[in-house]
Amino acid sequence: MDFAGKILRRSVHGFLLNYHYFTSVSAFLALPFSASILLSQAFVPSSSSLFPQISNRLQTLFDAAGFPSSSSSKIFTLFGHKASETIASIIFILPFTLSFLIIAKASIFEALKQPHRPASSASSFTSMIFLYKPLLKTCISNSLLVISAIATSYCLMFFAFGVVEGLDDTSPDTLFLVTTCGAVIFSVLLANALVISSMAMAVSGMEGRGGYLAILKACVLLRGRTSMALLLALPMNMALAVIEALFHFRVVRAYRVGGRAEPSMALEAIFIAYLYSIFIVLDTIVASMFYRICKTRSRINDEDGKLLVRIEISGEDNYEFEKTKNFEELP
Template sequence: MEEEYPSIPMGRTRKILRTSIHTFLKNYQYFTITSSLLSLPFSASVLLSQTFVPFSPLLPTIYHRLRSLFDAASFPPSSQFFTILNLKLSQTITSSILVLPFTLSFLLFAKASVIQALHHHKPPLRHSLASFISIYNPILLTQICNSIVILSANATCFSLLFLAFNFLEGFGFSSPNSLLFLSATGAVMYSVILANAFIICNLALVLSGVDKCGGFQAILKACVLIRGRTATALALALPANMALAAIEALFQYRVVRAYYFTKSSNSSTALEGMFIAYLYSIIVVIDTIVTYVFFKSCKSAYRDIISSVENVKSLDDIP
């Protein structure tokens, strides 16, 4: 593929999105057939897992474990925030466990195919299997390390909330209004920390495929690249996440709801479900393209900065 990625100003989110959409449309056939079909089993598993999670035996086990953890940390049991957080976190963990095999295989294969197509300026079909595997292996290692980072981010949030609630309780601020204010503040803090962790992890996946360096080294490089550009990364991630959430809601409304009403499945419902899963796959592919274009713009900006500073190592030389 002969697409070039010039340095894109960090504040121009719309230009990055336009470049990404142009790249997708220019190579529409490859991305909608090869990459999207590779991602299709993962997309179907994500959509179906939301239906199976309430019936999974893992959900009550994880819920009660987290509840015991919150009680041991002296979080207020009457707080609606922690009740909702416990439920949503239990559902997320259960769903992640159910789709883990598809995440480590089909999703990473799809991302590797996108990164390989964008990074090499030649027709994707000419790439050897060895070249594809050389990209997949560091991406797999980075994905495993990303899971550790996400767990660490959650643990950090809970630790800060534990200190905050115990601090207020020690000074006698245990009124419902104080707890409500701290719960609202904690919800905002939790969302910000997790959002930053996710965008760093997504950038690290692309970086590991381009530079072929996996694990925490890729995450460290992503942290260096994204410094000062977090707002742009969040703005770029928002449309894709909203689109994925809308497709998940559409699947629940059109497929799951229809199945519960009729108590039986038919070919039209199954085909509609597959089409919705395919739409989900396309958004996953577009999100990977957006992340790649953002990565190239970050790296170009980083090189512009270090080119004017003497005795500073390049990004490729970061240990």
């Protein structure tokens, strides 16, 4: 807990060192993405014709897989509803994710790679364009990783409900227990996939390598540090959730009550979206600081196209033993 607090303090310190750059360039680059994600969660599920189509397709898929019906499992109904909302929102924000968010992260990573130089010179347009391609590859690979984690959780739930059907025990209590366990497994797999994705983006931004190699390096870096990564992600995600709730309360609720958008409401929405962008910048800085600490301790190098790990063991007599292993040799 103390170690996580130190990383957060160092991240805030790094943010304050380049405060004007991060709040002017990086935050404004992330502003369209922030506005899209806030608007998508507020208006897309209720107004888009895509949402009922996704919901019906998911329900048909769940029924064909033998999952509980809506009448027998309220938890699973809520789970399917939230999944439909998430898919509809992702489709809406995908163009902003692949453009504005990646460019904003590239500007942050480039500024953090050379902290002793002025941010304006370190994060030139050419450098950001250079980082865009590996970050885009990593973002696509991260999407496949998250989809794989979700598919794995669904496969496990399908197997569990198949066992329940085979035992001819479809009582409400049994279905509730299996659904709850499935929700827990889904949450754990998704949380780990998101943590790996965040570290992979940091690896890609700091080293300029993208795709599956960044994910492999992230997995090695996070060995034994997953709980620390989850602990670091918790305050940032809570802050983003609070901002989303503030947007719903101050903007969405006022719009639905009044029935029209006023200039003051639009200005307040822009301010909340800008605040959301600030925390996206902070979250990226936290991931970069955590990457540097993990990199210092693990000493991951890429030599001759092979992923190598140098392990250092220090004894009481200050004798150090170093050994280099190939990635395939790791247990």
